[in-house]
Amino acid sequence: MTREWVVIGTILVPVVSNLFGLLYSMLVLKTDLFKPFRIQNKAYQDSVFKKRMPLFLFNFILLISVAGISSYLIYDVLETSFIPLWMIGLQVLFAFFIDDIWFYFFHRWLHENKFMLKHVHSIHHRATTPFPLEYLYAHPIEWMLGMIGVVIAFALILVVMPINIYALWLFGMLRNLHEIHIHSDLELPFFSKIPFLSKTKHHDDHHARLKGNYASTFSWMDRIFKTTFKK
């Protein structure tokens, strides 16, 4: 696979997942299709999507720029051929594992450091009843620092084996889709039954109460450090 195709494929991951997020958001905000599955029974703010749009666009452009530039730069250490599926799965799982540990401590710090909470993380918490694309609504600095977990995860993989491009793409796609889903305020029957993965309720409670439930992909870090939100 040429460098150009690696860059195009890596940019397509956030493009496709965010188009899905856009469609999902429109269905949640503009139709009653998902109403029976809503966790909070509150109405959304008036013209909330319009208000969120400038930062959505800014962060989306930031995301595709980082995806494009970083994939261009790391091309030489990437493995672009197919490898056994279990090896791809292993890299994806490991990346989720490391990224979630980073996210937990980073997110908890954003709450415990009063300056960061007031000037940075409060932007993401303007959403008390989130809708899917609001995963993208955060201070750009929070976005950039949040990505460090992914860098650490894939740098660690690189210590023992080449980073497989399909693992990187699969991780990026699943990570974005999961983030979109946990901001949906919906408890959908199928998704609430996937083992190990944190449920929408976990992050929804975080937005509603501004306390506890700092992990994202899984919820075990909150259980270990006893920060699970209790009613």
Ligand SMILES: [Zn+2]
């Ligand atoms: Zn938070």
Ligand SMILES: [Zn+2]
């Ligand atoms: Zn959130």
